[in-house]
Amino acid sequence: MRRSLRLAAAATALGLTITACGSPAPEVSADGGGLGTAENPVSIRVIANDAFAKQWQDQLVPEFNKKYPNIKVSVDGVPYNDQLPKTMLELTGPTATYDVVLGDDSWIPQLAKTGGLMDLKADVTKWTDPGYDWADFNPSPLAAGEWEGKQYAVPVRSNLLLMLYNKTLYKKAGVKEPTAETTWEQYFKDAEKLVQDTDGDGKTDAWAIGTYFTKDPLTPTIWQTVLNSNGVALLDDNLKVAFDNETGVKALQTHVDLLKYAPPGASTYQFNEPLEAFRQGRTATMFMWGSVYKGSAVDKASTTLTPEEVGVTTLPAGSAGPGAHRGIWSAGVAKKSQHPAAAWTWLQWVTSKEGEKFTGSAFGTFPARNSSLDGTPPAEWAVPVYKALKDGYTVVDKNKMWRPRLPESDAVQQILALQTSRAMSGQATAEQAIDQAAKDVTELLKSKGYQQ
Amino acid sequence: MSVSTPARRTGAAKAPVRGSGNTPGRRFRLGEPGTAWLFMTPALVLLAGMLLYPIFYTLWVSFSDFDLALFQPTGWVGWKNYEAVLKDPGFLESLKVTGIYLVIALPLQMILGFAIAFLLNVEWRGRGVLRALFLIPMVVAPVVAGGIWRMLLDPLWGVVNYTLGLVGVGPVEWIGDPTLAMASVILIDTWRWTPFVVLIAAAGIMALPGDVYEAAKSDGATRRQTMWHVTLPLLVPVMAAAFVVRWLGAVKMFDIALAATKGGPGNSTNVVNLYIYEKGFRGLEFGSASSMATLVLIITMILTYFLFRISRRLENRW
Numbered sequence: 001m002r003r004s005l006r007l008a009a010a011a012t013a014l015g016l017t018i019t020a021c022g023s024p025a026p027e028v029s030a031d032g033g034g035l036g037t038a039e040n041p042v043s044i045r046v047i048a049n050d051a052f053a054k055q056w057q058d059q060l061v062p063e064f065n066k067k068y069p070n071i072k073v074s075v076d077g078v079p080y081n082d083q084l085p086k087t088m089l090e091l092t093g094p095t096a097t098y099d100v101v102l103g104d105d106s107w108i109p110q111l112a113k114t115g116g117l118m119d120l121k122a123d124v125t126k127w128t129d130p131g132y133d134w135a136d137f138n139p140s141p142l143a144a145g146e147w148e149g150k151q152y153a154v155p156v157r158s159n160l161l162l163m164l165y166n167k168t169l170y171k172k173a174g175v176k177e178p179t180a181e182t183t184w185e186q187y188f189k190d191a192e193k194l195v196q197d198t199d200g201d202g203k204t205d206a207w208a209i210g211t212y213f214t215k216d217p218l219t220p221t222i223w224q225t226v227l228n229s230n231g232v233a234l235l236d237d238n239l240k241v242a243f244d245n246e247t248g249v250k251a252l253q254t255h256v257d258l259l260k261y262a263p264p265g266a267s268t269y270q271f272n273e274p275l276e277a278f279r280q281g282r283t284a285t286m287f288m289w290g291s292v293y294k295g296s297a298v299d300k301a302s303t304t305l306t307p308e309e310v311g312v313t314t315l316p317a318g319s320a321g322p323g324a325h326r327g328i329w330s331a332g333v334a335k336k337s338q339h340p341a342a343a344w345t346w347l348q349w350v351t352s353k354e355g356e357k358f359t360g361s362a363f364g365t366f367p368a369r370n371s372s373l374d375g376t377p378p379a380e381w382a383v384p385v386y387k388a389l390k391d392g393y394t395v396v397d398k399n400k401m402w403r404p405r406l407p408e409s410d411a412v413q414q415i416l417a418l419q420t421s422r423a424m425s426g427q428a429t430a431e432q433a434i435d436q437a438a439k440d441v442t443e444l445l446k447s448k449g450y451q452q
Numbered sequence: 453m454s455v456s457t458p459a460r461r462t463g464a465a466k467a468p469v470r471g472s473g474n475t476p477g478r479r480f481r482l483g484e485p486g487t488a489w490l491f492m493t494p495a496l497v498l499l500a501g502m503l504l505y506p507i508f509y510t511l512w513v514s515f516s517d518f519d520l521a522l523f524q525p526t527g528w529v530g531w532k533n534y535e536a537v538l539k540d541p542g543f544l545e546s547l548k549v550t551g552i553y554l555v556i557a558l559p560l561q562m563i564l565g566f567a568i569a570f571l572l573n574v575e576w577r578g579r580g581v582l583r584a585l586f587l588i589p590m591v592v593a594p595v596v597a598g599g600i601w602r603m604l605l606d607p608l609w610g611v612v613n614y615t616l617g618l619v620g621v622g623p624v625e626w627i628g629d630p631t632l633a634m635a636s637v638i639l640i641d642t643w644r645w646t647p648f649v650v651l652i653a654a655a656g657i658m659a660l661p662g663d664v665y666e667a668a669k670s671d672g673a674t675r676r677q678t679m680w681h682v683t684l685p686l687l688v689p690v691m692a693a694a695f696v697v698r699w700l701g702a703v704k705m706f707d708i709a710l711a712a713t714k715g716g717p718g719n720s721t722n723v724v725n726l727y728i729y730e731k732g733f734r735g736l737e738f739g740s741a742s743s744m745a746t747l748v749l750i751i752t753m754i755l756t757y758f759l760f761r762i763s764r765r766l767e768n769r770w
Binding site for chain 1 (some may be wrong): 520522523602606607608609610613623625627628629630713714715716717718719720730733734735736
């Protein structure tokens with residue numbers, strides 16, 4: 001009997017411990033946690049990408065606090081590849097650690113599907129500033145935060161895959177600078193000349209291209225752009241694979257062929273490596289997110305180049321027009337947040353005209369608002385960049401240049417990343433890789449209930 | 453509550469405890485087993501919470517559908533996840549990759565570790581410093597080790613290729629070539645874990661009984677004979693222990709592969725734990741990932757059982 005009592009007591013203690021771990025979040029007050037006072041400031045936490053989290057914490061938060069001194073904001077940076085799973089676990093957990101979550105372009109449907117994000121046009125309207133101008137957003141970046149008719153996130157860091165080029169290396173090679181009209185055929189012709197010996201020591205020291213080549217979910221965005229610029233989407237309107245054809249094989253082969261004109265070891269290039277090579281003047285072109293322009297051409301601490309040396313335009317054109325790829329970082333408010341009013345206030349400020357002006361000038365972040373895009377750029381260097389950006393927005397809208405807008409988007413990108421890597425390393429031909437990717441994506445979508 | 457030996461307990465039954473005011477029969481005593489259980493309870497609760505609960509939870513998830521919205525397993529699906537996993541070519545390939553890695557890395561680390569330990573056992577100036585330096589790789593975080601080696605092996609900027617270039621070799625695509633990528637992962641893992649084997653081996657060598665060597669010497673044994681017939685047989689238990697510990701560590705390796713190659717190119721360095729990690733925490737397919745983890749646990753337990761048996765047999769043989 002005594003033994004049973006002991007066992008029961010131990011089981012109860014364990015049960016209570018486990019139950020305590022999973023207790024639900026407390027109810028949010030009617031004022032959404034308020035905006036704080038000098039005596040009782042409100043604290044909110046933001047989960048962001050580590051590429052810009054520190055900038056935000058060090059510069060953006062103090063700027064925000066000039067207007068809202070009683071909202072304390074902590075920005076936590078997470079590496080890109082860990083951010084989606086961490087955010088998913090955060091949104092599905094019993095309590096909210098983070099009040100504001102950031103997601104890359106293709107993640108929003110997956111994050112929204114958890115039910116852990118607020119609809120910013122319905123759930124937080126009582127805390128929306130009357131002056132917050134929804135209509136001023138360019139439709140392209142705003143669409144990145146929308147899913148199934150609801151606005152779950154707003155664009156905090158707009159971006160496009162663009163081509164940055166080193167004018168000095170083009171001049172040395174005797175090649176005409178690229179424009180929005182440059183075709184892939186022309187680009188490859190130029191690439192041969194752009195692999196060159198610039199100091200005359202008999203050794204090649206500059207190459208034509210640096211971009212994503214390694215096994216990474218962002219790597220397939222390069223050949224997806226080629227595919228889209230030839231008028232073909234990854235999935236058709238019925239969500240069936242549409243790239244398992246000659247255009248798809250040609251697009252992947254184009255990406256693989258770029259490797260011939262890239263520096264040694266480029267097959268391992270992810271985000272940082274092509275940036276370094278370009279900023280050191282080793283590559284003539286770089287297919288990269290446009291937001292790196294300031295760090296590659298302006299900031300002396302991070303680049304050897306100057307704004308006069310660095311040009312920017314869309315990726316080479318296919319049969320349907322120039323190439324670009326949408327990559328908007330959007331941010332939403334967690335439903336389990338205890339301070340949704342403060343969280344939404346922070347987001348409204350960051351995405352306001354004032355906030356965009358600050359991030360554009362301090363970090364070189366691209367704006368999402370038409371008034372910012374059409375207005376005076378924050379600096380001289382930004383004039384050609386904003387032009388390329390506007391052209392890019394038009395192009396991505398026209399040819400639907402984005403990753404699939406599905407909760408399974410990341411899983412699709414993982415499949416494409418694996419097959420792209422196999423093609424890059426010679427483990428499969430472009431045809432075999434496309435064929436396998438098509439089968440795997442179809443299988444994945446079928447297993448998730450999509451009619452295939 | 454009191455802790456008491458059986459003898460004291462007998463005494464206590466005869467006379468009331470001074471100043472307690474209670475009769476001996478009414479006093480609550482746990483006795484020795486009870487007291488032992490009482491002291492062990494915190495450890496048992498911790499063990500149950502930290503070890504058994506995750507194992508049983510993983511098992512539960514592996515037989516269920518995992519609802520991401522509720523973030524808990526819902527609905528019993530039987531063997532469905534296991535069937536899917538056994539048909540998954542990626543999982544089977546990752547098992548193969550893990551096998552290749554283990555077959556090459558473990559013997560390499562054991563041979564190098566014991567060879568270095570023998571060298572460090574010989575008296576020479578500066579061996580203490582070297583022994584201390586050997587500890588450095590062990591305290592470097594695996595992700596940092598992977599990242600640093602990635603830089604060292606970079607064909608354009610890396611010091612390894614620069615050095616090879618001085619003698620006309622390269623540039624070598626260490627991480628970009630599927631075969632060399634596996635070699636690189638093994639190299640990084642060996643750099644990191646050989647010192648651990650060195651430590652264990654050095655401790656074993658230092659603990660060898662001197663009188664056996666004196667006996668061997670007086671019997672006229674040569675150095676080679678002493679090595680083969682005295683040192684190595686005496687070290688078999690140490691070698692077996694080091695091997696089993698390294699095996700258990702190596703079988704769960706994924707961090708170095710994640711940092712250095714991300715399992716690529718293709719699947720060439722996609723070890724099984726990296727595959728499970730990606731499936732679970734990136735793909736959020738917790739049902740499949742739990743089934744894989746359970747299968748790997750079973751395979752590891754079976755292989756560990758045989759390793760223990762082999763090591764025991766080797767110990768008895770000598």
